[in-house]
Amino acid sequence: MHVVIIGNGIAGVTAALALRKRRRDWKITLVSGESDAFFSRTALMYVYMGHMRLQDTLPYEPWFWQERRLDRVRGWVVHVDTAAHRLTFDDGRTLAWDKLIVATGSTPNRFGWPGEDLPGVQGLYSLQDLEALERHSVGASRAAVVGGGLIGVELAEMLHSRGMHVTLLARESAYWNNALPTAEAEMVGGVIRAAGIDLRLSTELGAIEAGDHGRAAAVRTGAGERLPAQIVGLTAGVRPSLGAVAGAGLDAGRGLRVNAQLRTSHPDVYACGDCAEIVDDPERPGRVEQLWYTGRMQGEVCGANVAGEAQTYVRGVWFNSAKFFDLEWHTYGQVRAAASTRPPGERTHLWQDAARRRLLRVDTVDGAVVGMNALGLRQRQDVWTRWITEGRSMADILPRLGEANFDPEFSGKALGQAAGALREVQA
Amino acid sequence: MNRNLTLLGLVLLLVGLGTFVASLFGHALVGGWGGLALTWLPFTAGGLILAVAPYAGTTPGIKNDGIWRGTFSGRGVGAWLLGLVLTGFYCLVYWWPEHLEGAIRALDPLAQALAGGPASQWFLYGYLYTLAVTIMGARMAMRYRHNRYQLVRTASVVFFQLAFGFLVPQLLRAFQQPEFYFTYFWPLKKEYLFPNDLQGLASSGGFGVFMAFWGVAVALVATPVLTWYFGKRWYCSWVCGCGGLAETAGDPFRQLSDKSLSAWKFERWSIHLTLVAVTVVTALVFGNWALGGAWLGEASGKATHWYGFLVGSVLSGVVGVGFYPILGTRVWCRYFCPQAAILGLIQRFYSRFRITTNGGQCISCGNCSTYCEMGIDVRAYAQRGQNIVRASCVGCGVCAAVCPRGVLKLENGPVKTR
Numbered sequence: 030m031h032v033v034i035i036g037n038g039i040a041g042v043t044a045a046l047a048l049r050k051r052r053r054d055w056k057i058t059l060v061s062g063e064s065d066a067f068f069s070r071t072a073l074m075y076v077y078m079g080h081m082r083l084q085d086t087l088p089y090e091p092w093f094w095q096e097r098r099l100d101r102v103r104g105w106v107v108h109v110d111t112a113a114h115r116l117t118f119d120d121g122r123t124l125a126w127d128k129l130i131v132a133t134g135s136t137p138n139r140f141g142w143p144g145e146d147l148p149g150v151q152g153l154y155s156l157q158d159l160e161a162l163e164r165h166s167v168g169a170s171r172a173a174v175v176g177g178g179l180i181g182v183e184l185a186e187m188l189h190s191r192g193m194h195v196t197l198l199a200r201e202s203a204y205w206n207n208a209l210p211t212a213e214a215e216m217v218g219g220v221i222r223a224a225g226i227d228l229r230l231s232t233e234l235g236a237i238e239a240g241d242h243g244r245a246a247a248v249r250t251g252a253g254e255r256l257p258a259q260i261v262g263l264t265a266g267v268r269p270s271l272g273a274v275a276g277a278g279l280d281a282g283r284g285l286r287v288n289a290q291l292r293t294s295h296p297d298v299y300a301c302g303d304c305a306e307i308v309d310d311p312e313r314p315g316r317v318e319q320l321w322y323t324g325r326m327q328g329e330v331c332g333a334n335v336a337g338e339a340q341t342y343v344r345g346v347w348f349n350s351a352k353f354f355d356l357e358w359h360t361y362g363q364v365r366a367a368a369s370t371r372p373p374g375e376r377t378h379l380w381q382d383a384a385r386r387r388l389l390r391v392d393t394v395d396g397a398v399v400g401m402n403a404l405g406l407r408q409r410q411d412v413w414t415r416w417i418t419e420g421r422s423m424a425d426i427l428p429r430l431g432e433a434n435f436d437p438e439f440s441g442k443a444l445g446q447a448a449g450a451l452r453e454v455q456a
Numbered sequence: 457m458n459r460n461l462t463l464l465g466l467v468l469l470l471v472g473l474g475t476f477v478a479s480l481f482g483h484a485l486v487g488g489w490g491g492l493a494l495t496w497l498p499f500t501a502g503g504l505i506l507a508v509a510p511y512a513g514t515t516p517g518i519k520n521d522g523i524w525r526g527t528f529s530g531r532g533v534g535a536w537l538l539g540l541v542l543t544g545f546y547c548l549v550y551w552w553p554e555h556l557e558g559a560i561r562a563l564d565p566l567a568q569a570l571a572g573g574p575a576s577q578w579f580l581y582g583y584l585y586t587l588a589v590t591i592m593g594a595r596m597a598m599r600y601r602h603n604r605y606q607l608v609r610t611a612s613v614v615f616f617q618l619a620f621g622f623l624v625p626q627l628l629r630a631f632q633q634p635e636f637y638f639t640y641f642w643p644l645k646k647e648y649l650f651p652n653d654l655q656g657l658a659s660s661g662g663f664g665v666f667m668a669f670w671g672v673a674v675a676l677v678a679t680p681v682l683t684w685y686f687g688k689r690w691y692c693s694w695v696c697g698c699g700g701l702a703e704t705a706g707d708p709f710r711q712l713s714d715k716s717l718s719a720w721k722f723e724r725w726s727i728h729l730t731l732v733a734v735t736v737v738t739a740l741v742f743g744n745w746a747l748g749g750a751w752l753g754e755a756s757g758k759a760t761h762w763y764g765f766l767v768g769s770v771l772s773g774v775v776g777v778g779f780y781p782i783l784g785t786r787v788w789c790r791y792f793c794p795q796a797a798i799l800g801l802i803q804r805f806y807s808r809f810r811i812t813t814n815g816g817q818c819i820s821c822g823n824c825s826t827y828c829e830m831g832i833d834v835r836a837y838a839q840r841g842q843n844i845v846r847a848s849c850v851g852c853g854v855c856a857a858v859c860p861r862g863v864l865k866l867e868n869g870p871v872k873t874r
Contacts, residue, residue: 039820072821079522079530080858081711081826088820088835090716190521223515321819350817352860355517355602359817359862407862410815435814435865437856439604 030055032335033116033126035106035273037061038070040302040324040331041132047332049097057098060116060124062105064156066091071321073159074183078190106273111295116273128297128335131274131285132328135267135303135319142263144237149245150261153184165260166191173198173248173258175234176265177205182217182353184262185226196227196256198234198248210366210377211456213358213402216385220356237261267319269304282306284317289341291331301331307342320349346414347400356386361413362400364392368456375399378423379454380447389447396422406443407435427451458509465505472499479558489565500587507595516602518858520827528781529708535781543778550769553577570626579626585701586622590614592704599707605853605866609693613700621697634660636667639695641675643734644795646763649675650738651745680802686868687809688799689851696795698788701777702829703852706785710829710854713784719831723791723848730767731797737763767792786829790848800847808868809851811844813837818863824855838863845874 032048034041037059045057059067072086094101104118115125137152139145149165151158172188174181177199185197201207203214204221221228233251240246240259247257269284280286280294284306287293291301302324303317310316318327326344333340351358365371374395381388387405391398397420401413412433416426430448434440475495478484484491511519527534548555553576560580567575593614600606620639628636634657642649648671657668682690692699702710713719740756776788789796803809811834818841824834830848834855837844844864856864 069820069822071819072823075520075821075823078520079525080520081822082524085715085822085826088822088839092717220515322816325816348816350861355515357860357862407814407865410817414815435862437603437605437853438866439608441604 030127031058031125032056032128032130033058033060033124034130034132035060035109035116036132036134036302036304037064037067037101038132038134038302038324039067039321040134040328041130042067043325043328044130044132044299044301044332044335045099046097047329048336049099049332051333051336051338056100058100058102058124058126060102060104060106062103062119065101065103066094068156070154073153073156074187077159077162077187109274109277109279109298111277111279111298114297129299130331130335131279131293131298131300131304132302132324132331133270133273133304134324136270137263138266138268139263140265142234142237144239144245145263147237147239147245147261148243149259150237150263152263152267153180153187154267162187162260166193169193169259171257172196172260172262173256174262174264175248176263177201177230178208178264178266179205179351180267181262181264182221184264185221186224186354188260188262189224189226193260194227195225196229196248196258197221198229198232198250200231200233202231204228204230206366208366210364210368210390210402212379212381212454213388213390213404216381216388216404217353217356217358219385220354224354267303269306269317271304282308282315290334290339291327291342292334299331299335301327318344322348346417348410348414356404357407359403359406359408359410360401361408361410362392362398362417364390364400364402376453377456378451380451382443382446387443387447389444389451391423391426391451393423398423398426406447409433409435423451458512461505461509461512465502465509468498468502469506470502472496472502476559479562480556482558484558484562487562491562492565495562496587500591503587503591504594507591508598511595511598511601518860519599520858523708523711526708529711531712531782535709539779539781542780543774546769546774546778549577549581550773556580567626570623571629573629582622582625585697586617588705589617589697589700590704592707593700596704596707600857603853603857606857609853610703612694613696613703616695617697617700621700634664634667636671638667638670639697641671641679641795643675643731643738643798644696644698644793645671646734646738646760646794648672650741652741679799680806683799683802683809684807685809687807687849687851688796688803689809689849689866691799692789692796692850693852698772698776698793699850702780702785702789706780706829709780709785711784711826712782713786713790713829713831715825715828715831715833717833720833723831726791727793727797727800727848730771730792731794733763733767734794767794784829784831786831786850789850790830796848796850803849804845804847808871808874810867810869810874811837811849811855812865812867813841813843814861814863814865815841817861819861821860823858823860824864827854827858829854834864843874 032055034045045059048057066087068086075081076083106116107119108117115123117123135154137154151161171194173196174185175198181197185195188195203211204218206214218228235249235251237245238247238249245261247255248261249255271281284304285293285300286308287300287305289309291299293300303319307316308314327342330340330342346362348361376393378391389406390402392400398416427448430444434444472495524530528538556577560575560577563575563580563583567579593610596610597607616639625635625637647653654668657664693703737759740759744756771792772788779787818838820835820839822835828834830850832846832849834844851866853866856866
């Protein structure tokens with residue numbers, strides 16, 4: 030049995046490891062056009078900023094792949110023939126497979142902005158994007174980043190670390206306000222501005238203008254303002270990268286459609302990670318998940334199913350984290366971003382310190398804790414997951430808030446203050 | 457504004473360094489306190505300014521931008537030159553101190569004031585060592601001013617070096633007491649369990665008896681007890697002078713440690729072999745003492761001498777500190793220190809200390825592994841959600857500090873939850 034996995038990101042590699050654990054004698058091949066070795070995509074920013082070298086982002090040494098007999102083939106897949114069980118690389122090579130896992134990840138969104146294909150305009154997702162950014166950074170003094178999400182703030186931090194003047198354009202009136210409630214969004218926006226970024230809220234990209242040498246020289250906002258920028262980062266989300274399987278006849282919508290066992294419309298083809306669209310997700314049919322964590326969890330389930338187990342992908346209590354410059358964010362469960370859509374019975378409780386460096390929010394439905402946001406406070410995942418699963422009340426968790434503390438020793442009494450001062454608010 | 461400040465710091469440092477080099481060649485402009493002040497006031501002021509200025513005006517948080525591109529911190533030309541200077545200095549201190557005579561004499565006024573006698577190469581060494589720990593300790597505190605664990609820990613290593621690594625031994629000399637370091641124990645200070653040395657201490661009077669008792673009691677009783685409760689960090693990154701230098705002056709180089717599996721394999725052999733060697737040397741000394749030298753002859757003296765040369769001078773000094781800019785800060789502590797070996801064995805098998813990981817929040821970025829000065833592949837554990845229980849971990853807490861997703865936490869807790 031030969032299993033070929035297209036993509037050696039976190040989803041593909043996790044699937045390979047899960048499969049190897051269950052099937053010691055199967056041949057497993059990881060195919061990637063992007064890189065020889067699995068690296069941490071989330072760490073690309075630290076390579077650019079000089080915190081790490083590229084080799085430091087590799088979670089495993091070369092012996093690891095040999096020991097687990099995971100073969101690696103470098104090349105961009107251009108066609109998948111599901112009838113012949115064969116795939117073709119851009120240089121004409123072919124590779125036969127018995128079962129196929131598609132884990133091709135994402136590609137940055139482009140919305141047909143004038144000038145979006147100019148040299149100097151790019152997204153930040155792949156190793157090739159990082160290499161392009163290094164080339165574009167030579168001699169660049171001003172940059173514009175378009176899109177107020179997690180990648181946008183990271184790209185802004187990266188460019189700023191090289192001494193560039195960075196303008197960050199976001200459509201929302203507060204930073205990432207479609208995911209963060211206003212108090213959090215404003216705190217994050219404050220941190221971005223304090224770091225020296227020119228944050229433009231309620232601002233859309235109109236067009237990207239070329240300079241004398243045909244490369245990007247400025248962005249023009251929707252309102253017509255011209256902002257010089259030799260680098261334009263497009264970070265308005267990502268979409269599934271499906272080029273490799275375009276002509277394969279697999280059922281696809283936003284992503285490659287899979288059932289809860291992560292199997293596509295073809296019985297021998299599976300998909301996991303950013304590129305998969307889970308059709309029969311009971312909570313939200315047609316879900317596409319584009320996080321490191323969901324890639325890992327889907328890869329685990331996918332590998333088990335390819336091995337012949339019947340595992341259903343259940344995401345469990347939601348969690349995520351990020352770092353906005355120096356401000357860390359932990360979230361567990363569901364927190365409603367837009368107060369205007371809050372149904373009766375749902376309440377939110379908020380605490381912020383006076384210096385606006387720490388925040389804790391807890392949402393409840395009919396008295397039971399359903400989610401939380403923490404900024405500037407590290408919080409224990411297993412404790413919050415338990416509280417949310419058990420539907421604990423505020424009165425029950427407040428005296429025990431210390432159990433969830435994950436800040437370094439001697440970090441002070443912020444959580445104690447939060448427990449005493451967490452108040453119900455409207456937004 | 458930062459640029460002007462940096463320039464001022466650089467000028468002051470160069471004035472200090474220039475007069476220091478001049479004094480080495482016997483060209484002191486003025487003698488006495490004046491000469492001392494002419495070198496070390498500008499040196500200290502310049503060093504402090506250069507250590508702190510890069511962080512002035514920045515927001516509190518992790519400041520690792522450009523570390524791998526720095527000529528000193530990224531194993532560039534500067535790093536090799538600095539390595540050459542440091543190893544050269546250690547060779548002079550250990551084997552050719554006559555070439556340091558000018559700089560040693562320049563410190564005489566301070567040595568007279570503290571210890572009531574002239575300076576030696578060891579006084580010069582201790583003085584420079586303490587100065588490095590203090591100046592770079594200020595840098596460490598500025599870098600990690602958002603992290604109370606780092607602030608408290610840095611204050612602790614600076615205090616122990618300044619007080620017990622430098623001042624107390626000088627005062628002991630002033631009061632005609634035996635030379636004694638209250639923060640070093642067997643096997644790092646192997647003589648503190650040697651029978652002749654213990655007898656020597658005890659025969660010097662009441663305070664000497666206390667010193668002998670202190671050395672034995674901490675080595676045999678306090679060490680296992682404290683390590684049980686707090687892990688080896690209570691010593692290695694809070695008290696020890698070697699650790700103090702690594703955690704302060706060595707901070708710019710912590711990312712250079714080798715994270716490979718082969719380095720870990722080498723470490724487990726080398727550090728435990730050193731522990732065996734010091735145990736054999738101690739046993740020989742005891743045997744010789746018990747038999748009155750009749751049976752072992754000169755074997756114990758020779759063994760002590762060669763251990764002192766190889767481990768005490770070459771591995772802990774020339775290689776251990778001299779190679780900071782090339783191999784990272786904890787080469788001595790990781791590969792050779794017999795004290796770390798013992799503490800590590802206790803930490804691995806009988807301790808409440810561990811680094812816990814936060815569920816599934818790890819993104820495998822590798823900041824933790826990169827900035828682990830002991831070369832532990834922290835990420836390998838964190839990405840599996842496993843606690844980190846490793847003999848070599850000195851509990852510096854930097855992995856937890858640099859983690860961008862709040863995944864790591866140093867903790868003491870019940871052994872069954874490790």
